[in-house]
Amino acid sequence: MKNVLKLSLLSSVAILALTGCGLSPSTGTVPAVGPGKIKPVDEASDAPAVTVTSKSFTEQLLLGKISVIALKAAGYEVTDLTNVPGSQPARQLLLSGDASVLWEYTGTAWLTYLGHEKPVVGEKAQWEAVQKEDVANGIDWGKPAPLNNTYAMAMNEKTAKRLGITKLSQLKTLDKKDLTFCVDPEFNSRRDGLTPMLEHYGIDRGKQVSENNIGLYDVGAIYQATASGACDFGEVFTTDGRIKALNLTVLEDDKKYFPSYNAAPAFNGEFLKENPEVKEIMGKIAPLLTDEVLMELNYQVDVVGREPSDVAFEWMVSEGLVSKP
Template identity: 70%
Template sequence: MKKTLKKIALASVALLALTGCGLSPSTGVVPASAPGSIQPIADLPDNATATVTSKSFTEQLLVGKIAVIALQTAGFNVTDMTNVPGSQPARELVLSNSANMVWEYTGTAWLTYLGHEEPVVGSEEQWQAVHDEDAGNGIYWGRPAPMNNTYAMAMNEEVTEKLGITKLSELRDLDAADLTFCVDPEFNSRRDGLTPMLEAIGLTRGSDVPESNIGLYDVGAIYSATAAGACNFGEVFTTDGRIKALNLTVLEDDIQYFPSYNMAPMINAEFHAQWPQVAEIMGTIAPLLTDEVLQTLNAEVDVEGREPADVAFEWMVEQGLVTEP
């Protein structure tokens, strides 16, 4: 799986598939921008180009548009190739330098692209492992953001007040009647899902947590079910905008059970060698991308129905990264 020749072959097949699908630049338009803390790159040629890609879900569209706006402000002629369907196609675009960068998740790279079966414990350690190994594939990884879009357990307001717990490990101190869960079928059965999570906490499924305490839902329905009190603990993704919109409280993963999915700029190494300033620009943005920020921005798109490009631009103006022209 990790052999270089096999990766090259897989990349070639994926690129042929992309070509066959007629992949084209995003039709979305980003607002015009003027310099803020992001300044034009000195001596950048007028014909300098950059292509940004992203996957097709809300969070990826938001950070993709942030990168597009940042690079156009820096002086590049930017091709916006955000909204690519699927993780692997987006990566293959960067591997081939058909796109120059994407914001990617360290856990996805380690477990899916690089083929490892176990995550590396610790956000910094996981990023470093990906940074080092993926260099052999012609990929440069910039510094990660603090946001970590991983699994978590969340409670509604009433349960938060009633149980008074804040950490995952504290589930072991609860009565069986309070250990009720809303999860999706995949998380219910996967080897790094619910059952091993309970074991890591010190609970046994079937005895400490009766099967009748576990409800199966579609991923999207879990948020509303948890908010409505169908269960005390719902499986969520930590940067989902519905956490804030429904006033859910996320339990701290103090046992470090869930893999780290911090986001970082994944840049084609050839492009990085030519324009190292791009990683520097993304390095000024990354520290601002926290779980709370992404929850807010995601909610503006998913809950309020706004356009990702507009939300991204307004946030960048608020942060002083760019200004209105």
């Protein structure tokens, strides 16, 4: 409880600091939008207000812009408060009611916000646990998307062909010289990082994986290091567009080591009581958001260099969720 209180106080300080610096709606507009599968709702005839927030990395910006576009199509007066720097400030906006909806990750909520040390095994079970517990904080969770932006290990094309493996459980069948890893310093030392992962898959760090076979890199540099062959296996995030850009192959986590980080819409409870139809709107979007979809959308922003709002709008039109006016 003390840790939760401490986090709450720190978050409040962060929000006050942001507010004092003039926290304002996101820069960058979304295109004009018409209805599709998402239509104006009767209750929205008086254009009730809704505020959408997100964190500041690419995938969160995309999910935030998708929500902004969807709610505009549904007839709401939308304040775009996406691109908030940091998980805790974005969470605090939702808790305080200064934001109405935020796409959040189940693993982040369970381990970071709710303070649990171990994840719940299984994507559905993890979401159910978060949804049940977070109600006490005034947060109501919508159904999760299939996308699971969790950790993974990836190989470049040459390594994948040479080793011929597709699953993490097959690592233990390899020669020691092939067990080389590129990871960031945090993942190298954290209790749900590299060493426990190796143990989970029956590999002894030290005996089978020497320290000389572990290279430490900044998170962003790992992708290129893996692609160039600096190591056989690199730590990646499953929906990162650089996986596609660099033609990396992700190993299946067949013994379910990594926590589930499924994205789901989280709502301020008081707002949702007055606007229950918003949950239904997000429910039309969530099933369409797969790892493959977000990898492509992330790729369009991070590699091609397009604006998140344009990429989000184009995808929503292609799915028939909204239309061009």
